Amino acid sequence: xxxxxxxxxxxxxxxxxLARFLAERHLADSLPGRxxxxxxxxxxxxxxxxxxxxxxxxRVRQEAGDLLPPNAAYAAxxxxxxxxxx
Numbered sequence: 077x078x079x080x081x082x083x084x085x086x087x088x089x090x091x092x093x094l095a096r097f098l099a100e101r102h103l104a105d106s107l108p109g110r111x112x113x114x115x116x117x118x119x120x121x122x123x124x125x126x127x128x129x130x131x132x133x134x135r136v137r138q139e140a141g142d143l144l145p146p147n148a149a150y151a152a153x154x155x156x157x158x159x160x161x162x
Contacts, residue, residue: 108132 094112098104108131114124 092112095104098106098109098112103109108128111124111128111131115121115128
């Protein structure tokens with residue numbers, strides 16, 4: 077996992093796929109970009125991570141449009157365990 081519970085960021089931010097995703101969409105200085113930056117710091121990482129995750133889920137839903145079945149994918153991703161089962 078790129079953003080673990082340990083503070084800091086592996087390598088430089090340019091190596092992070094999420095940093096590239098945000099930069100390519102001119103979102104590095106946006107609110108989601110600031111949430112991502114918080115993940116590289118020793119600040120409120122949990123809240124920033126959750127906000128970023130929620131934003132990413134919604135962004136995927138918007139970009140996927142009609143490709144996703146109604147409610148199915150979002151319900152799994154929005155659950156506290158992210159739809160993962162042991």
